[in-house]
Amino acid sequence: MNNLLVAQSGGPTAAINATLVGVLQGARISGKVDKVYGAKNGIEGAIKGNLLDLSDLMKDTQALDTLTYTPSSALGSCRFKMKDWRVDEESYKKIIETFKKYDIKYFVYIGGNDSMDTVNKLSEYCSVNNYDYYIMGAPKTVDNDLNLTDHSPGFGSAAKYIATTIAELERDISVYDIPAVTIVEIMGRNAGWLTASSALARVNGGPGPDLIYLCEKDFDDDRFIEDIKKKQAVKPGLLVAVSEGIKYKDGSYVSDSMSSGAVDNFGHKYIAGAARALEQLVRNRIGCKVRAVELNLMQRAAAHIGSETDIIESTMLGQKAVNCALNGETGKMAAIKRVSNNPYRVEFISVPVSEVANHEKTVPLDWITPEGNDVTEEMMEYLRPLIIGETNVKYENGIPKHLRLY
The missing domain is CATH 3.40.50.460 (Phosphofructokinase domain)
Structure with a gap:
């Protein structure tokens, strides 16, 4: 069977579940994935074999719509640092055991810089040991500090x-x-x-x-x-x-x-x-x-005032990560390439995760005023498109309705 595992890691955002929804949609639309599992609490869930079967959710459009606008990590998160497999192989062996037990061929890890470090190490481990698994990263971070993507979901x-x-x-x-x-x-x-x-x-x-x-x-x-x-x-x-x-x-x-x-x-x-x-x-x-x-x-998780542009792009990146994995890509991260500002247009690409992990994208100094106490028009041009559009948040009993997976 060709099953897919997805997990979320790092700090919560208002858009990380939209990326999860994109993964589920991408798997369903492809027709190439038999089942989708979610690892509870990030890579720790993969190590412990603590998985949720998301196959029914994948077909429930109403639930997916609610999940899209639910903040934080519906699968739970972690801040677990994988050691280099040459130093400590035990966690990697347990992940492979989980892959084999659940017939998993594809893994999408949604997260920030530290999560991309995990994607990099795990994909390298699989490659060196000739394991036929396809490991992809999907970006997430409110800090916007991920390398090789114009901006980050959240x-x-x-x-x-x-x-x-x-x-x-x-x-x-x-x-x-x-x-x-x-x-x-x-x-x-x-x-x-x-x-x-x-x-x-x-x-x-x-x-x-x-x-x-x-x-x-x-x-x-x-x-x-x-x-x-x-x-x-x-x-x-x-x-x-x-x-x-x-x-x-x-x-x-x-x-x-x-x-x-x-x-x-x-x-x-x-x-x-x-x-x-x-x-x-x-x-x-x-x-x-x-x-x-x-x-x-x-x-971090103020979904009630979220950006619809952010939600749409986050969903598309989840789909892109799945498509890349299904096409045989591994050790990559789905990313955003800005094509133009006016009108605002982007492309969804994949980039080597090795050039993302442990790199940090900071604000260009020429986007800060010479006095160091404000930002320039170049910064404003970059920022303006990213907050456009109001989200379709569902309300129940006067407050936003959220979907909980467990």
């Missing part, structure tokens, strides 16, 4: 949420005629794409954030305070957007004074508190009213 919806929230915050703080600073911390460890999207709050003529600081540029306390003072000479209430990963010239995080120093399974330092650190700085150096706001988890 980013457009997160950007739309951020732009909307910033526009609403601006309306809130604008009613007072007293000096005040509101500092909004937005996700982004080493890539400032999400923070840059705060500028989209200006597309309908609103002022948006007064200052924007991305993690690609060295941060300087004195320059920051000077920027605040210059802006306050013109208007009393300021709105500032900052990446959670803003760093000083020496490489230390602005948030270090607020951090526990703990790290995750991939050795990534938990960073949060940049806005709170800057809140203290403004209070000590300027003395005006100041507050810190952390968007935190809310920006």
